[in-house]
Amino acid sequence: MTDPVPRALPRPSPAQRWLALVLVSVAMFGNYYVYDAFGPVVDLLREQEGFTYDQISMVFSAYSVAAVVVLLIGGYVIDRWGTKRSIALFAAICLAAAALMASTARFETMLAGRFLLGIGAEPLIVAATAALAKWFKGKELSFAFGINLSIARLGSASADWSTSFASGLYANWQDPLWLATGVATVGLTAAMLYWMVEARLEGRVDLGEAAATDRLELKGMYAFSASYWYIVGLCVVFYSTVFPFRAFAIDYFQQAHGLARETAGMLSSLLPVAAIIVTPLFGLWVDRVGRRSLFMAIGSLAMLPLFLLVTYAPPGPDIPMPFTDGTRVPLTLLVVMLMLGGVFSLIPAVMWPAVAYIVRESRLGSAYSMMTLCQQVGVALVPLVVGRFNTAFGAGPEHPAGYAPGMWFYTALAALGLLFSYLLWRAESGPAAHGLEYPSGEKPA
Numbered sequence: 001m002t003d004p005v006p007r008a009l010p011r012p013s014p015a016q017r018w019l020a021l022v023l024v025s026v027a028m029f030g031n032y033y034v035y036d037a038f039g040p041v042v043d044l045l046r047e048q049e050g051f052t053y054d055q056i057s058m059v060f061s062a063y064s065v066a067a068v069v070v071l072l073i074g075g076y077v078i079d080r081w082g083t084k085r086s087i088a089l090f091a092a093i094c095l096a097a098a099a100l101m102a103s104t105a106r107f108e109t110m111l112a113g114r115f116l117l118g119i120g121a122e123p124l125i126v127a128a129t130a131a132l133a134k135w136f137k138g139k140e141l142s143f144a145f146g147i148n149l150s151i152a153r154l155g156s157a158s159a160d161w162s163t164s165f166a167s168g169l170y171a172n173w174q175d176p177l178w179l180a181t182g183v184a185t186v187g188l189t190a191a192m193l194y195w196m197v198e199a200r201l202e203g204r205v206d207l208g209e210a211a212a213t214d215r216l217e218l219k220g221m222y223a224f225s226a227s228y229w230y231i232v233g234l235c236v237v238f239y240s241t242v243f244p245f246r247a248f249a250i251d252y253f254q255q256a257h258g259l260a261r262e263t264a265g266m267l268s269s270l271l272p273v274a275a276i277i278v279t280p281l282f283g284l285w286v287d288r289v290g291r292r293s294l295f296m297a298i299g300s301l302a303m304l305p306l307f308l309l310v311t312y313a314p315p316g317p318d319i320p321m322p323f324t325d326g327t328r329v330p331l332t333l334l335v336v337m338l339m340l341g342g343v344f345s346l347i348p349a350v351m352w353p354a355v356a357y358i359v360r361e362s363r364l365g366s367a368y369s370m371m372t373l374c375q376q377v378g379v380a381l382v383p384l385v386v387g388r389f390n391t392a393f394g395a396g397p398e399h400p401a402g403y404a405p406g407m408w409f410y411t412a413l414a415a416l417g418l419l420f421s422y423l424l425w426r427a428e429s430g431p432a433a434h435g436l437e438y439p440s441g442e443k444p445a
């Protein structure tokens with residue numbers, strides 16, 4: 001008797017794929033919510049618990065320090081445990097981190113909680129990406145990634161909106177962080193359901209191999225082209241400006257511009273909200289027209305004046321904010337946040353996919369890991385500098401001018417971003433170009 005010929009398994013049905021996407025995305029929603037739940041309580045920690053700007057910055061940076069450590073350890077856990085267990089494990093770590101931060105206002109505990117969040121959240125993003133690749137490879141993968149990121153950003157926006165829909169909790173610093181712990185529980189529940197779905201369908205449908213996590217290998221980095229390193233440079237300065245600015249934005253709008261917390265939260269949420277709507281549209285546009293390095297340069301140029309405008313431009317009349325029940329904000333702040341939202345949609349939509357056009361597929365995992373690692377080093381250091389400036393220059397409601405040095409620092413970083421994108425554009429317009437300026441991402445023969 002001969003062995004039966006193994007029959008090829010069917011690919012997952014659309015309903016199965018979209019169920020997996022929804023569950024993974026809810027886990028990501030929880031992840032991003034917890035990350036951004038810290039910003040709205042910054043003023044309460046300062047007023048009620050006596051935290052200084054330096055301490056707040058250290059808590060914020062602890063996430064990135066942890067992220068650098070886990071990125072160096074690499075995709076080991078994901079490779080060994082598989083996506084379904086890893087997603088649940090990392091979501092559980094995020095939940096523990098959220099609970100730790102909510103448990104007490106001791107500085108060391110907050111620091112440990114935020115560090116733990118970095119340990120869970122960054123590999124959760126990697127594991128979620130690997131999981132989506134299993135379900136969607138060859139079928140709407142980019143679209144699925146886009147939806148996943150949009151739902152994650154909805155988590156960021158919801159953390160800002162909590163200053164309105166859960167305004168009653170903001171009588172103290174602790175209750176909003178317990179709310180974040182509740183949201184992390186929803187994320188963990190979705191991760192466990194995802195585990196059940198993947199386990200149930202394994203062996204019944206062809207889930208292929210998860211895209212190899214391709215751990216970070218420092219050897220071989222020299223082989224990446226100059227264009228790759230210009231993109232890494234832009235990535236570092238871009239996120240080192242936007243993420244710390246976001247972390248301090250609600251407090252800054254309250255202290256320096258006298259806005260109520262709810263209004264400041266609404267204004268800050270324009271950044272992720274714009275990104276939810278506009279990022280996929282920019283993605284589609286760039287896929288059609290190419291010109292990737294030019295778009296990155298345009299985004300960097302648009303960012304350059306924003307931090308100085310917010311500091312020195314007259315506030316202008318109060319006007320109703322879009323997508324709200326008529327909350328009024330100064331025109332200048334609204335314009336600046338809408339422009340920053342546009343930049344926050346354009347640069348990530350172009351920058352992350354651009355790497356795939358200039359790095360060999362087999363080295364893509366390493367390339368992305370190195371880029372994220374450098375990003376997190378920048379995101380760890382910049383808030384420490386800005387916190388130092390705010391403390392040293394006595395920033396606060398009675399001395400709003402004390403925030404100006406921090407804003408000049410963000411502007412200097414934005415100028416560096418413009419330099420990197422100019423160098424990239426020059427490299428991609430010359431004979432060593434990879435084809436970033438062409439819709440297909442390849443130079444015509």
Ligand SMILES: C[C@H](NC(=O)[C@@H](N)CCCCN)C(=O)O
Binds near residue numbers: 032035125348372375
């Ligand atoms: C896609 C990109 N993600 C990241 O940069 C992550 N390494 C850090 C996310 C931290 C916020 N939760 C992004 O969000 O633009």
